Amino acid sequence: MTDTEVAPTTPADLPETARDNRRRAWIVTAMLVAFMMVNFADKAILGLAADPIRQDLGLSATQFGLANSAFFLLFSIFGAAGGLLADRVSPRWLLLGMALLWSVSQAPMALGAGVAMLFASRILLGAAEGPAFPIAQQTALSWFPDHRRNLPSSLITAGTTLGIVIAAPVLTWVVRQHGWRSAFAVVAVAGVLWAAAWAFTGREGRHAIAAATGTAAEPGSANVAYRRILATRSWIGVTAAYASTYWMIALALVWLPSYLHNGLGYSSTTSANLVALVWAVNAVALLGQAGLTGWLLRRGVSSRWARARVGGITLILAAAGCLALAGGRRGPLTVMLLVLGFGICGVMASIAVTTVAEVTPAERRGGALGLMNAVVTVAGLLGPVLIGRLVDTQGPAGYRTSIVVSGVLLLLGGLAAVTLVDPDRDRRRLAR
Template sequence: MAINFADKAVLGLVAVPLMHDMQLSPSQFGLVGSAFFLLFSLSGIATGVVSDRCNMKWLMAALALTWAVAQLPLGWPTTFAILLLCRILLGAGEGPASPLALHVVYTWFDDRERHLPTTIVQQGATVGVIVSGPLLTAISERWNWHAPFLALGVIGFAWMVLWLGVGGTSNHRHVSGEVPATRQAVTTHSQPPIRYLSFLTDRTIIGVMLQSFVGYAVITIGFTWTPAYLRLGLDLPATQAGWLFALQVATQIPVGIALALFSHWLLERGVPSRFARGALISGACVVAGLAYGLLYLGVPPAVKIALMAIASSLAIQTFSFGPMLVAEVAPAERRGALLAITNSIVTMAGLMGPVAMGTLIGSHHGAHGYELGFAATGTLLLLTGAAGFALLDPQCSIRRLQSMR
């Protein structure tokens, strides 16, 4: 996950020299950012559907190989068309990464044991951005903007070799033993499996997808435009912008661990997951939305940086709590596919977020365009946070699925 998110972040980190060298407008650069997601969701759905029937070890190795191959052509002077094609290929390879990684992890841990493992895996993404921010910026400053892509291609190959040596899933699939009695009726093998459409129209899964859709818009806008905002909107030098971007992302680690441990503490004391997971992540979305909205009020630059750190660190937790809520509702035989399908649907936000932000930046001068985009994202977080309080109820979803048997 660290390599996966470093691959995403590199485009934003080299945005200024890349745009200058290739003479790209903000709209064109926004298109490049969105191109990453052209096949991202389709690849995630297709891979997720077959994931329960494939050897996960070789499937994940193939994905990593795709990442490496997609990065290498950008290690040398290239054209706008090649840049687009490489980002599209990279998106196709990375679309299934997060749900498949969690699917592997969930074969090792039962439902009530998944808070910390899920957070650790998802924090790999945070670590990737923290390390890649200053490191890839330094590589770009030392050589040129092509060098970080070359470095990431080599690292991708190295991870693939390592994974083939040590990676794998648990032999215990937790089909019947992972669930409390209230869920065993949903996973009974003597009856036909519930259709995917029944899960996708479930209130809890709809709530997860709404929140995660906006959460992913935060991620993609952040990777594509936050470094450029720090440099061009707040007039910071490249090195300082790289470190501040990394520090903003680093805030996600203590926030994510604290929320995961608090949620686990609540569940251990008998609090229903509607509150221990659903209400907790919904409240986080509301606070994140308020923080983004304050950017538009003209607060000092230091406060803006702090608000962005708070907002992004809370919004990204939708990708820790969302999969746990989906896995709580879904039986083990449907879990891998449903994690991939829901993830693929919500990551369609990546097609719209960067290019919409680019349009706003192109139509407004200075920091105003950036802050207008962040404020719009904050409004969506407020709305989906409020919706989550009403929709996220795994116990109700389990009863509904039982009634379909």
């Protein structure tokens, strides 16, 4: 055969085109947004159905707080372990297994289990959901270079808020019309449906290939020890800031509906709508932060300002909202302060992820994100039971005390982000 007789290369022989790659990237991102929506709907059930669950199972506020804290008993440990495992095993299959376990853990409560199984099912759910956020972020970021990661990362984080926006009115209606156990059945089915769709669409992007094949994306990057990453001021600063955010997430998931209903006197329907409003504002804030940060980075502004200080200032504003909210009563001003205190602090979740991803070599990214998530979610273990204890001992005043504590934690987190985080500096140090 002569050179001119060689068969021409067909489109099937060519690598995936840039257009196909972009389409696949956004399909995977959309699936991961849905993944986080189911994830947070799972978490939200106990808070949305707090009063009927406590009444049917005879739980005090402290015991109910313990049931919610049980969710975080293994959450942090498995979050760290899952993140480390994701550096060695395809995240595609880890995500599929997690979603199926979520559904299994919800089934006993849907079928009539009691208090003991409530605790056991929450522990299992926490173990299965512990690695969800870091692995979802790692999978999404594998499709995008650093300068394009703000939007997909924020969308994944916004999935957590959209889950509550949809779950709050829908699950509240299910609880009122069909009983609180039906809500557990709804989220169990949602998990199974997502897993079935992911089995056909889930995939990692080309930015994960170097790690998967064992080749270093940067000279010497595979030799960077986790302890060096965890010792950077940027990792410490964003972890502290994200921990204050996670405290607010736990408070919003577990006690915000009860605070609005029992502390401020709103009806259950109005409380559910206000919860949805808070999380909707959170989603808007996340997308706004992604746009602002991307705009700043494209104009050459350092990540220290474009990410860390944008997030830190946001937390400080949220802290001011919480501290003012503690002395408020039901009314429009309270709603505004509620939105300020609870509705904008979630931007730090996305900022923390993209900052750690920027600092950390690809081969260590899953572990670094998982370990960060393990640390910050300790706030979820401590927060619900502490607030439950305050409510039992102080009555409605316990809610106000918890809001003050939350404002102080947000202030400290914001200061940590502003003063400690400098990704450019720490990335250079790790490269030495």
